[in-house]
Amino acid sequence: MSERKVRVRFAPSPTGPLHIGGVRTALYNYLFARQHGGEFIFRIEDTDSNRFVPGAEEYILESFRWLGIPFDEGVGFGGSHGPYRQSERRAIYKEYVGRLLDSGKAYLAFDTPEELEAKRKEIPNFQYDASTRGMMRNSLSLPADEVEKLREEGAQYVVRFKVEPGEDVHVHDLIRGDVVINSSILDDKVLYKSSDELPTYHLANIVDDHLMEVTHVIRGEEWLPSAPLHVLLYRAFGWEDTMPRFAHLPLLLKPDGKGKLSKRDGDRLGFPVFPLEWHDPKTGEVSSGYRESGYLPAAVLNFLALLGWNPGTDQEIMSLDEMVRLFDIAKCSKAGAKFDYVKGLWFNREYIQMTDNGELAPVFDKVLRENGIEAPMERVEAVVGMMKMKKINFIKELWPLCDFFFIAPETYSREDKFVRKNWTESTAADLTELAALLESLDDFSVEALKSAVDHWAETQGKKPWNPWRVALVGTGKGPDMYELAAFLGKEETLRRMRKAVEILG
């Protein structure tokens, strides 16, 4: 087999919001494509019209825009292998179903739902396969003229894959190694339904991976049981030479206990399981998203990258470029990965510290606006710079820590412990003196303030900093006093000092 250009795809079904596990699947595909100089395709698998949810496709695209994961081709991106929405590829599937029928690898089955139900009642553990197909109504069991007649009458049918029993089917999985199952346990899967003239997931998935020249199928573990059937389908079409390599990623598990991570775990423990907030169009229910909860996209990607893979060192913080360099699909774990959402908070904390203040400013600006504050972006950025050293998980947590930058204390309360401790007999006189000094300054920069106030404090033997903080903040929080005073400016600084003196006396 000649070396083919690496092509991978992310192929969600638009049945609702994208689960965070789907985001990890897409991320691993992206990392794999990038590190091999390959291409990353976005395909929409929407052949099951019953499960179609309006808005889901747009939601998925918006999620990856927010995360900063670009696709090279697909729905919304174009490309030479389109259309990339399966509902727009009906004619293609029809042709390929025809090929399987012509070569005897598939057959028509006319059994009605009632007939199937009756068989299930009659035979315990009934499975439509080599052992039972002879007793069903299909093109293998019925005389040819009867099949012809049924078709002419327009009887509904499905096309089933004719699985030959008794054969070991090998799936070569890049993570799990050689996975073998015997074809006898597989049923004759439905590939196509005449009722809606649409293929099922299995057929559409295989035909598209082939036509889109997909070289590697990297997807969640829940698809592993389908893989043997997919291998058989590749063979039935005669495409074994270009069959993609498979990699089935480990499940994401509940943060506590066993089992698959579910939305309910998120609701119960208070973390999102979707990248963006989702408004269910049917129920109106709103589910929280990482974006709206205040996570930085880079933190989310870093957190997800390490759920099921690690670089083999202790390194945890990685840029996307570093991940591309270090990622190794073969080193993904087989065992499920616990969804440690507390670790997700840690990543967000770390990324807040690492991210440019200029980039964080718009995020904080939104929080300020929610609190009725409008401030020039440079001032927002300056506050973020002074305050983000605090151990905060989310930028919105900055607000109660630094509201005083934007709102002067209205009242000064002696109930406040810090006020009580730092406002003594002589404080009013000291602050009045300090105010006079500040008023005389032309330069109100941090440096100028520091040199003037430090000098005054030393020569006068005063310690004005805590009372000064009481005046400007109203309590014992906030940054360095010189930074705060410089930020507020002379006029506002003096106004707050005089007001404190007036009220606290």
Ligand code: GLU
């Ligand atoms: N449509 C499937 C899904 O929703 C795709 C599975 C695959 O990647 O083959 O995940």
